[in-house]
Amino acid sequence: MSHFLRRQGWVASLFALFVMLFIITRLIQPAYGSGDFGSLVRAVLPYAFAVAAQTVVVIAGGIDLSVAAMMALTSVTAASMMNGASEEYALFVVPFVLAMGLVLGAVNGLLIVVTRVPDIVVTLATLFVLQGAALLVLDAPGGAAAEWLKALISGTVPIPGLPDGIDAWIPKALLLLIICICIIWIPLRRSKLGLSIYAIGSSELAAFRSGVPVARTRIIAYALSGLFAAFGGLALTMSTGIGAPIPGPYLLASVAAVVLGGVALGGGKGGLLGPIVAVFVLRLVRTDLTLLAIDPNVTAIIEGAIMVAVVMFGAFITMRGRQ
Amino acid sequence: MTSTPLLDASGVAKNYGAVAALRNASLSVLPGEVHALMGANGAGKSTLVKILTGAVPASAGRILIRGEARDVRSPAAARRAGLLPVYQEPSLIPDLDVLSNLRLTGTPVEPFRAWVRELGIPDLDIRDTARDIPLAVLRVLDLARALAVEPDVLLLDEMTAALPANLAEKVLEVVRRQGDSGRAVIFISHRFVEISALCDRATVLRDGETVGVVDIVPGVEEKIVELMLGARIVKTHVAARGANQAAATAASRPRLGVRNLRFGTKLNDVSFDLADGEVAGVVALEGQGQDELFAALAGSIRPSAGAIEVDGQPVKFTHPIDAIRAGLAYVPGDRAEALAMQRSVRENIALPFSAALRNWGPINMRRERAKVVSAIERLRIDTRAQGEVQRLSGGNQQKVTIARWIAADARTILCFDPTRGIDVGTKQEIYKLLRELAGNGKSVLFYTSELEEVQRVCDRVIVIFGGRVVDIFPVEEADEPALMRAAYGLPRGAKADIGILADPHSSSPETSDSPGTTP
Amino acid sequence: MSTTAIQSVPLGRRLKRFMADRPLIPLIILLVILVVILQILRPGIVNERWIANTIKFAIPLAILAGCQTMTMLTGGIDLSVGTVATMSAFIMATQVVNQDPAVAFLLAMMPAVLIGLVNGIGVGVFRVHPLIMTLGTSLIGTGCLQVYQRTVIASGAKIPDFLAWLGTGLTYGVPNALLLFVPLAALIVFTLSRTGFGRLLYAVGDNEHATRLSGVRYWQVISALYVISSVLAGITGLLYIGLIKAPSLSLAEPLVLPSVAAAVIGGTSIFGGRGGYTGTIIGALILTVLTTLLTILQMPEGARRILFGLIVLFVTAAYLRIVEER
Amino acid sequence: AGKYTIGISNTVQGNGWREEMVCAMKAQALASGEVAKLNIAHRNTDAAGQLEDIRNLISAKVDAIVVNPADPAGIKAGLEEATKAGIVVVAVDQAVTEPSAYIISNNQEQYAYLGAKWLFQQMGGKGEVFYMRGAAGASADSDRDKGFKKALAEFPDVKVAQEVFTGWQQDQAKQQILSFLSTGTPINGIWTSGIDNVIVDALVESQAPLVPIVGADNAGFVGQLSSVKGLVGAAVTNPGSIGGAGVTLALQILDGKKPAQQTVLVEPQLWENATEEGKAKLKAAADPSLSPEWPVSISIPDWTTYTKDQIVACKGPGE
Ligand SMILES: Nc1ncnc2c1ncn2[C@@H]1O[C@H](COP(=O)(O)OP(=O)(O)OP(=O)(O)O)[C@@H](O)[C@H]1O
Ligand SMILES: Nc1ncnc2c1ncn2[C@@H]1O[C@H](COP(=O)(O)OP(=O)(O)OP(=O)(O)O)[C@@H](O)[C@H]1O
Ligand SMILES: [Mg+2]
Numbered sequence A: 001m002s003h004f005l006r007r008q009g010w011v012a013s014l015f016a017l018f019v020m021l022f023i024i025t026r027l028i029q030p031a032y033g034s035g036d037f038g039s040l041v042r043a044v045l046p047y048a049f050a051v052a053a054q055t056v057v058v059i060a061g062g063i064d065l066s067v068a069a070m071m072a073l074t075s076v077t078a079a080s081m082m083n084g085a086s087e088e089y090a091l092f093v094v095p096f097v098l099a100m101g102l103v104l105g106a107v108n109g110l111l112i113v114v115t116r117v118p119d120i121v122v123t124l125a126t127l128f129v130l131q132g133a134a135l136l137v138l139d140a141p142g143g144a145a146a147e148w149l150k151a152l153i154s155g156t157v158p159i160p161g162l163p164d165g166i167d168a169w170i171p172k173a174l175l176l177l178i179i180c181i182c183i184i185w186i187p188l189r190r191s192k193l194g195l196s197i198y199a200i201g202s203s204e205l206a207a208f209r210s211g212v213p214v215a216r217t218r219i220i221a222y223a224l225s226g227l228f229a230a231f232g233g234l235a236l237t238m239s240t241g242i243g244a245p246i247p248g249p250y251l252l253a254s255v256a257a258v259v260l261g262g263v264a265l266g267g268g269k270g271g272l273l274g275p276i277v278a279v280f281v282l283r284l285v286r287t288d289l290t291l292l293a294i295d296p297n298v299t300a301i302i303e304g305a306i307m308v309a310v311v312m313f314g315a316f317i318t319m320r321g322r323q
Numbered sequence B: 001m002t003s004t005p006l007l008d009a010s011g012v013a014k015n016y017g018a019v020a021a022l023r024n025a026s027l028s029v030l031p032g033e034v035h036a037l038m039g040a041n042g043a044g045k046s047t048l049v050k051i052l053t054g055a056v057p058a059s060a061g062r063i064l065i066r067g068e069a070r071d072v073r074s075p076a077a078a079r080r081a082g083l084l085p086v087y088q089e090p091s092l093i094p095d096l097d098v099l100s101n102l103r104l105t106g107t108p109v110e111p112f113r114a115w116v117r118e119l120g121i122p123d124l125d126i127r128d129t130a131r132d133i134p135l136a137v138l139r140v141l142d143l144a145r146a147l148a149v150e151p152d153v154l155l156l157d158e159m160t161a162a163l164p165a166n167l168a169e170k171v172l173e174v175v176r177r178q179g180d181s182g183r184a185v186i187f188i189s190h191r192f193v194e195i196s197a198l199c200d201r202a203t204v205l206r207d208g209e210t211v212g213v214v215d216i217v218p219g220v221e222e223k224i225v226e227l228m229l230g231a232r233i234v235k236t237h238v239a240a241r242g243a244n245q246a247a248a249t250a251a252s253r254p255r256l257g258v259r260n261l262r263f264g265t266k267l268n269d270v271s272f273d274l275a276d277g278e279v280a281g282v283v284a285l286e287g288q289g290q291d292e293l294f295a296a297l298a299g300s301i302r303p304s305a306g307a308i309e310v311d312g313q314p315v316k317f318t319h320p321i322d323a324i325r326a327g328l329a330y331v332p333g334d335r336a337e338a339l340a341m342q343r344s345v346r347e348n349i350a351l352p353f354s355a356a357l358r359n360w361g362p363i364n365m366r367r368e369r370a371k372v373v374s375a376i377e378r379l380r381i382d383t384r385a386q387g388e389v390q391r392l393s394g395g396n397q398q399k400v401t402i403a404r405w406i407a408a409d410a411r412t413i414l415c416f417d418p419t420r421g422i423d424v425g426t427k428q429e430i431y432k433l434l435r436e437l438a439g440n441g442k443s444v445l446f447y448t449s450e451l452e453e454v455q456r457v458c459d460r461v462i463v464i465f466g467g468r469v470v471d472i473f474p475v476e477e478a479d480e481p482a483l484m485r486a487a488y489g490l491p492r493g494a495k496a497d498i499g500i501l502a503d504p505h506s507s508s509p510e511t512s513d514s515p516g517t518t519p
Numbered sequence C: 001m002s003t004t005a006i007q008s009v010p011l012g013r014r015l016k017r018f019m020a021d022r023p024l025i026p027l028i029i030l031l032v033i034l035v036v037i038l039q040i041l042r043p044g045i046v047n048e049r050w051i052a053n054t055i056k057f058a059i060p061l062a063i064l065a066g067c068q069t070m071t072m073l074t075g076g077i078d079l080s081v082g083t084v085a086t087m088s089a090f091i092m093a094t095q096v097v098n099q100d101p102a103v104a105f106l107l108a109m110m111p112a113v114l115i116g117l118v119n120g121i122g123v124g125v126f127r128v129h130p131l132i133m134t135l136g137t138s139l140i141g142t143g144c145l146q147v148y149q150r151t152v153i154a155s156g157a158k159i160p161d162f163l164a165w166l167g168t169g170l171t172y173g174v175p176n177a178l179l180l181f182v183p184l185a186a187l188i189v190f191t192l193s194r195t196g197f198g199r200l201l202y203a204v205g206d207n208e209h210a211t212r213l214s215g216v217r218y219w220q221v222i223s224a225l226y227v228i229s230s231v232l233a234g235i236t237g238l239l240y241i242g243l244i245k246a247p248s249l250s251l252a253e254p255l256v257l258p259s260v261a262a263a264v265i266g267g268t269s270i271f272g273g274r275g276g277y278t279g280t281i282i283g284a285l286i287l288t289v290l291t292t293l294l295t296i297l298q299m300p301e302g303a304r305r306i307l308f309g310l311i312v313l314f315v316t317a318a319y320l321r322i323v324e325e326r
Numbered sequence D: 001a002g003k004y005t006i007g008i009s010n011t012v013q014g015n016g017w018r019e020e021m022v023c024a025m026k027a028q029a030l031a032s033g034e035v036a037k038l039n040i041a042h043r044n045t046d047a048a049g050q051l052e053d054i055r056n057l058i059s060a061k062v063d064a065i066v067v068n069p070a071d072p073a074g075i076k077a078g079l080e081e082a083t084k085a086g087i088v089v090v091a092v093d094q095a096v097t098e099p100s101a102y103i104i105s106n107n108q109e110q111y112a113y114l115g116a117k118w119l120f121q122q123m124g125g126k127g128e129v130f131y132m133r134g135a136a137g138a139s140a141d142s143d144r145d146k147g148f149k150k151a152l153a154e155f156p157d158v159k160v161a162q163e164v165f166t167g168w169q170q171d172q173a174k175q176q177i178l179s180f181l182s183t184g185t186p187i188n189g190i191w192t193s194g195i196d197n198v199i200v201d202a203l204v205e206s207q208a209p210l211v212p213i214v215g216a217d218n219a220g221f222v223g224q225l226s227s228v229k230g231l232v233g234a235a236v237t238n239p240g241s242i243g244g245a246g247v248t249l250a251l252q253i254l255d256g257k258k259p260a261q262q263t264v265l266v267e268p269q270l271w272e273n274a275t276e277e278g279k280a281k282l283k284a285a286a287d288p289s290l291s292p293e294w295p296v297s298i299s300i301p302d303w304t305t306y307t308k309d310q311i312v313a314c315k316g317p318g319e
């Protein structure tokens, strides 16, 4: 029990924060209902994938500055491939784009391993490369998305055995997020590969001496990051119906959410749940600021202050805990 | 015995840039043998182990395993070949719990648990994160993890250096049984007691070269030391202080007074005095509160009750700088804690000079250089790789941690196991140094996990058990059995069988480098 | 221990070791190679005027990269430099309309000091990760600037003549900005190598615990560091506004990522404990020349960015190869 | 006094033009007297982020949403949901593909065409032009590119000497022009996508010949057109006050006065300093008291009713 609390305490408090914010939201806007929650989840979707992409590499002791650019590239690729194509063609596009993310991510990892240049520089360089590639694919926002893809994240699905009242609170987008992440993350976390990812993040030397193939594990971590980023790119295309070659604000947001979610930037610690709950919190804060009609220039100040305050609070708690 | 060697390495060389860590090392280990690998600090023992287990690629050399040439390229490959190391630094993944660490290396859990119990740690929770486990226990876990897969050759790099006596004993027992069961162990240690109690043969390295292989027979220590040190044969007589000194120290006001110190559940009521010109030894088993005592004196933790007095004045430390200002300098046992590994020897030694806000300005390079050089010379630090401390051998790193406070001219030095992993020659130097410091009026509080050191260096012995001072007695009464009994919390004078170190047969050859301190 | 024998080492090896000991040399060689490529692509471009321009634009980048170098030495990073520079530039340009230049200067430097202090306390006392801390303060700073901006819409803006002279002026073909930069750079280099504070930056980044045991108060070092970094960023802002002469709310933001890149290309480790400022200066020059090179090339914007990324990667990798031992 | 709540969504922050747009929205909402509250989402984000903002505004139950779209097609779903929720949607500055939305927009293609055509005429129909675009991949930039190319097609002897993307960043633009100047390549004209005053500065500082320059009606550039000796140039209007017009349109629709068509285009004007008539226009337009990044055309006849003081105060209802 104490192990669980120590490990999950931060996530639990984040979740409590989310619930509290949700109650506040209902107080501000009593009509805030399941449809609005659905909107929230759709807004969360690309951020959640971006942060998942970032989390994997951060746990492995790295950082990936190319997350947002990777999302842009996969998004424009998907959108331009689906432009004018049939609905069925999209069935091919989705796996293609995901594979592309996986491969490009692996290339990131490979470059880090082979050149031995620090990850932050390699991914900064690939940030430019991927951005450039996105511009070559589409030099202005455009393309299209298959209708079924767009439908995949809007509305809810009737889940047998659940009353409609509850079902309404489980939007398709949330299901999609949970499924995509669970399929990849849960088996991984329990596998030896998952342990190896934590191990190289925690101590590369100790991992190597424990027989972990460090280079291969690092490449796989970046490949997974690319895969999640490709999911994020698809999520962008699904929600907007187009692809935009200029990366959105997902890079810094992903790093912020990783830290808010209790994943140490040094690597080796944390999980995926925390950062994703953090994304929900950050998006809900945004909603509340809009609902309250706060001066938009002040919202930047508030968002920054919240970020700093939460992390400071966390640091303060750990400091107290240590004494 | 004419069986093929389990492991046969010859002509092994390794260059780190301009530094040749190994030139021409060879090592041959027979089945059923506990084989000692000996050498002064920086001789290349750890490097050889790393090469044999694939952690570091060799620049040259040939390695045969069971007579077959094998290219061991990674620790995983070595593991498959039946070679399991316990390196000088713990290699559990700090952020994973013990269980995950086992799964990562494919170690079966039940045998591991059995070994852990056998090695004297009955209450391990395998869900504990490695980072939260004390260093000594980590080392034992490292060993248990290696033992659990029943390796053909076990390579132990200074396994016992960081262990308190009770754990060290168990390790020795287990290692000896490994040898008896037909497997082989390569055992690195600077402690002759252990070598003679345990090993069959010894390979001696000097400056990266194998200079001899000897059978361990009573009296061979002299020869090994000669081989190890080459021309540099040191025969120092570190005498404890003379009787006149004793009188002087007793009379003067205590330099440091500790009064009823408490910290959580770890320290319950510790009181003692430390006089000017005195070296007081602290003896304790693992985890009896000695870490907390030193941390409190160093200003790293705040005691929950009790008082510390310096020169009769009560002091309160909120940060190590307060302790340093009061003249207390702390040398931690774990050198990784004390050194900026990527910086030079010089910068590491000069670090305390810049600590205070008013010393943030330009540095007087000439003055600094003079001080640093004199400290380096005084401790005979091997400066071949001085550009980065991490390239020094373990022993030389350890010396840098002490040199810092010599250069800063601290009045009281709190040494926590300073000779951990240091070769005999260097040990002698450090003993001499501590005595010299005491002779110059400095005070030294000296915790050691090697009981025999107490007799060499200390004037008085403070025994801690269960967070309390259970006994304080003069060094004259501190022979090893007495210390051992006291450390176990037994009243002085009681008799009890406490393991092989008490066995007169295995400890009797221990004469070569302990000249005449036992009464 | 015997001294290592001086063996006859092959020339290539010796050359490599020579360069490894002087990491600046390979960096300078890389810079020269870029300039030569530029000259081949556009014969005649490498003239006095071009050099002056390059230096003018490299200087603000180099100073900000100095902030990154120093913070990176301690294992940190300062992402708020862009915002701080923009703030001081914007405040200077708008305040100087109605205020005495000295007062305007003080007003302009105020937010810099403040943000630096907050960063320092957050990182040094509360142990917030520098990336998050400086990102947070940069968001807060941007917000404040937006609010401030509304109060001065009507007052217009003016670039003080002195700043314009410093930012754009030339004396005998030499940019005046060097008058500011050379002493500043010398000061940074001296601080890092020959002062107690500089020593502490390296040591803290290498092993914080060890510095604590040696009596160093972490929060003092970190607070001072981030204040210094912010003040440097503020000064950069003033210089930059003199160069660009158009105050905007995102003036220096585009310099943030390149400043990190310049420091890393220059050989400073992002993990702390390793690096220096001279390398960073060359790093900034390399990036500036690279930008010109890509502007000159006639190719689609996408291809240009790809090339930029690849060259940055290649330069860093080549540099590491050369400097690394073994 | 007002009764409506209007939501505003904008995705570029910290750029003079957009700031003016937001201030115009606020000022117009205040001046109209019909608006009780403005609910502004104003930050740097992409189409997906704008969708989030629009949906938040729907949750906030605003009566109308005035939006400067991050992308014409990318926010279609959100706008559709808004219309379904009974919210009036007005897009300003750029068109949107959602058919139920009303559009009041500056004609970006025309903006580029007008300026480029004038420039090519000034160059005598031949020579080399330095083409300084906006941000690669932005939809306003690609619209302008269409207009520029259209004009270019009409002047076969005009060649593009160099094409660069300024990213609408002044420092980048300045570095690009200075690098270009030092190559010594002769040019006969410069077309900029609104990053203009730094270009004039660069020419003056480096004592390069002042070739004709086309820019936008930013206060700084308009001032330069009258003050810099020997500078021939033209400012094409691209009023940020279009935001105010958007608010007016939304209010008209809320009041039941629907416009004849869904789309209202505000045509750009060109103010040049080559003729006396143009100079007079420039003089009338110039406003040195404005922040140099602000467009000087702070109002749009028939569409905005606020005063200059009101827009400069940048205060909305209830502030
Ligand atoms: N990574 C490295 N880079 C440069 N030199 C190194 C490196 N590792 C070891 N050395 C050098 O190699 C030599 C042998 O070191 P090694 O650690 O093997 O010694 P050791 O015999 O284990 O000593 P100790 O008893 O002190 O642990 C030393 O001189 C050391 O300075
Ligand atoms: N840069 C330096 N180079 C060499 N020696 C130094 C240097 N700075 C300080 N020292 C020496 O280190 C010792 C401690 O110096 P420091 O200035 O820290 O004194 P302090 O103990 O803090 O002083 P006080 O007791 O007066 O407060 C002195 O012997 C001093 O001469
Ligand atoms: Mg060793």
Ligand SMILES: [Mg+2]
Binding pocket: B041, B158, B394, B395, B420, B421, B422, B423
């Ligand atoms: Mg050793």
